[in-house]
Amino acid sequence: MVIPVLVLNGPNLNLLGTREPAIYGSLTLAEIERLARQRAQALDLAPDFRQSNHEGELVSWIQEAGRPARAIVINAGAYTHTSLAIADALKAVALPYWEVHLSNIYRREPFRHHSYLSAGAEGVICGLGGLGYCAALEAVAAKLRG
Ligand code: DQA
16 A cells, blocks of 8 residues: 655755755755656555745645555754744654655754754654665665565
């Protein structure tokens, strides 16, 4: 059975490819999506891949995710470090979720070391670049299929 998964990307991730490539790599978000879709297909997952620069839009998408997503993979970008609203929405829908960051946030500025999302996450993946999304999808499949 194919499992629907919401894959959310927050602010400025639409600029990947040209945005600080020494930190975030040279892949665009579309290229990362392609990689993730290939992995998802092999795992029998159906990812709904989205990006928004707006906190409220991300909150609304999380609220709607329960119909029909069974899991969420989220790179909330800078909202990771600021957004109680996104953390609350994730708690409210009570779907298992995995937090992804392209960069190793623990090797960067101290203000990136705290995440409002990590405490409720099934897992946190950071520093693997675009591969982190594939790793998160592997974890989704392993958890939901037992
Ligand atoms: C990021 C890390 C965040 O600190 C930053 O604000 C981002 C991207 C990452 O993928 O490494 O926008 O989530």
